[in-house]
Amino acid sequence: MRYSKDHKAETHERIVKNASVRLREGGAASIGVADLMKEAGLTHGGFYAHFASRDALIGEAFAHAMEQTAKRWRKRAEQAPEGKELASIVAGYLTAEHRDDVGNGCALPSLGAEVLRANPKTRKAVAAKLEEMIDIISEQMPVQAAKAARREAIASLATMMGTLMLARMAGAGDFSEEILAAGRHSVLQGEASAKPRTKKSKPAAGRT
Amino acid sequence: MRYSKDHKAETHERIVKNASVRLREGGAASIGVADLMKEAGLTHGGFYAHFASRDALIGEAFAHAMEQTAKRWRKRAEQAPEGKELASIVAGYLTAEHRDDVGNGCALPSLGAEVLRANPKTRKAVAAKLEEMIDIISEQMPVQAAKAARREAIASLATMMGTLMLARMAGAGDFSEEILAAGRHSVLQGEASAKPRTKKSKPAAGRT
DNA sequence: TGTACATCAGTGAACGCGCGTTCACTGATGTAC
DNA sequence: TGTACATCAGTGAACGCGCGTTCACTGATGTAC
Numbered sequence: 001m002r003y004s005k006d007h008k009a010e011t012h013e014r015i016v017k018n019a020s021v022r023l024r025e026g027g028a029a030s031i032g033v034a035d036l037m038k039e040a041g042l043t044h045g046g047f048y049a050h051f052a053s054r055d056a057l058i059g060e061a062f063a064h065a066m067e068q069t070a071k072r073w074r075k076r077a078e079q080a081p082e083g084k085e086l087a088s089i090v091a092g093y094l095t096a097e098h099r100d101d102v103g104n105g106c107a108l109p110s111l112g113a114e115v116l117r118a119n120p121k122t123r124k125a126v127a128a129k130l131e132e133m134i135d136i137i138s139e140q141m142p143v144q145a146a147k148a149a150r151r152e153a154i155a156s157l158a159t160m161m162g163t164l165m166l167a168r169m170a171g172a173g174d175f176s177e178e179i180l181a182a183g184r185h186s187v188l189q190g191e192a193s194a195k196p197r198t199k200k201s202k203p204a205a206g207r208t
Numbered sequence: 209m210r211y212s213k214d215h216k217a218e219t220h221e222r223i224v225k226n227a228s229v230r231l232r233e234g235g236a237a238s239i240g241v242a243d244l245m246k247e248a249g250l251t252h253g254g255f256y257a258h259f260a261s262r263d264a265l266i267g268e269a270f271a272h273a274m275e276q277t278a279k280r281w282r283k284r285a286e287q288a289p290e291g292k293e294l295a296s297i298v299a300g301y302l303t304a305e306h307r308d309d310v311g312n313g314c315a316l317p318s319l320g321a322e323v324l325r326a327n328p329k330t331r332k333a334v335a336a337k338l339e340e341m342i343d344i345i346s347e348q349m350p351v352q353a354a355k356a357a358r359r360e361a362i363a364s365l366a367t368m369m370g371t372l373m374l375a376r377m378a379g380a381g382d383f384s385e386e387i388l389a390a391g392r393h394s395v396l397q398g399e400a401s402a403k404p405r406t407k408k409s410k411p412a413a414g415r416t
Numbered sequence: 417t418g419t420a421c422a423t424c425a426g427t428g429a430a431c432g433c434g435c436g437t438t439c440a441c442t443g444a445t446g447t448a449c
Numbered sequence: 450t451g452t453a454c455a456t457c458a459g460t461g462a463a464c465g466c467g468c469g470t471t472c473a474c475t476g477a478t479g480t481a482c
Binding site: 030102113114117130152157163171183 | 237319321324325339360362367369370386387390391393
């Protein structure tokens with residue numbers, strides 16, 4: 001072959017990564033085949049050696065963005081001092097840096113509305129990843145009952161993504177900072193140093 | 209004139225209303241001039257007698273969606289029994305009906321990501337409307353201190369819109385219902401029958 | 417070791433199509449006289 | 450009251466442009482003999 005063993009796989013991954021950034025920044029409609037290939041240093045004709053269609057790429061870009069977000073949370077939870085797992089995730093989430101980095105940020109606020117317009121297969125994959133993400137937060141909840149932990153995990157996730165969206169809508173001034181602070185206060189009140197529900201000796205298990 | 213006095217204004221409004229539904233459902237990219245005019249019973253050429261450009265229409269559609277949402281909340285707060293204003297807004301918000309009616313639903317979850325791609329003028333107008341919406345919720349908060357009320361209003365709004373988005377991402381099954389219930393529980397816990405901060409004798413004032 | 421062939425990631429011209437915008441025109445009504 | 454003209458919301462053909470997709474081709478490398 002002309003290229004190294006997994007050269008094609010690397011190219012494929014590069015295209016998907018770039019697409020997932022653009023997807024978060026500008027929505028699926030902003031993804032242009034020619035632009036994307038140019039960004040990857042290739043010409044547009046080669047696109048169809050990697051993807052069956054533009055829509056297939058969009059599906060992969062969704063999956064990549066969701067998985068990247070989940071990975072980030074797992075890593076944060078693992079690296080945080082015991083009892084500070086949730087606080088660490090929230091502190092990393094509700095920041096001006098995250099607000100301003102839409103393309104590499106959490107998939108949920110960027111893609112929540114977008115996924116409604118995606119094909120059924122993509123929608124299902126996204127819903128499954130969402131379950132995973134809820135599990136990750138749920139494991140860090142300072143509540144003993146699993147049911148309550150799950151309920152609170154969902155609400156915390158909702159508050160986090162909602163806060164980030166509102167902060168983005170508000171722009172980058174005092175109003176936006178106020179929103180971020182309100183979200184942090186709400187999610188973390190009275191839970192700053194409580195113990196998570198599960199030990200973190202093992203990486204988080206997959207979804208149910 | 210060929211038509212009644214405010215015929216043109218009515219046509220204009222009809223186009224904007226239709227556009228604001230499409231904007232919420234499919235994003236700005238889904239708004240096609242020809243489609244929209246056809247929906248209004250007209251031909252595409254007449255569009256430019258009403259709007260300077262497609263982009264100008266999109267700006268009006270944003271404003272309409274935001275104002276419609278704010279109006280709905282004011283109405284709900286006015287019609288609710290005293291002490292149940294916030295509960296009434298939340299109960300109307302976190303329902304399967306609202307989840308399934310994206311086009312006529314709250315502007316925030318549908319347009320939060322979309323507005324980041326709009327022009328600066330539209331972005332500013334949306335941010336101003338967001339302030340108004342926070343004020344509406346803030347006035348119904350069962351807290352005496354204005355600062356705390358505003359903080360809690362922001363967090364409630366974030367949780368509400370975040371919950372609705374998560375429920376939409378989850379589809380329409382048990383998982384989705386669970387999300388809605390978690391959001392209702394979170395926003396309303398312990399506040400079900402507290403008194404709002406302000407009397408509702410007068411319609412809510414404009415934003416600061 | 418040398419030669420002919422197969423492989424296949426990537427190239428770039430070409431296609432069909434839809435879209436935003438322009439523009440000369442229509443035709444019903446209000447107004448001036 | 451009747452006639453000629455001005456107004457203007459709406460019509461529909463035409464335009465230029467960008468985009469997704471197709472396809473014959475390239476050329477460097479691995480493999481068979």
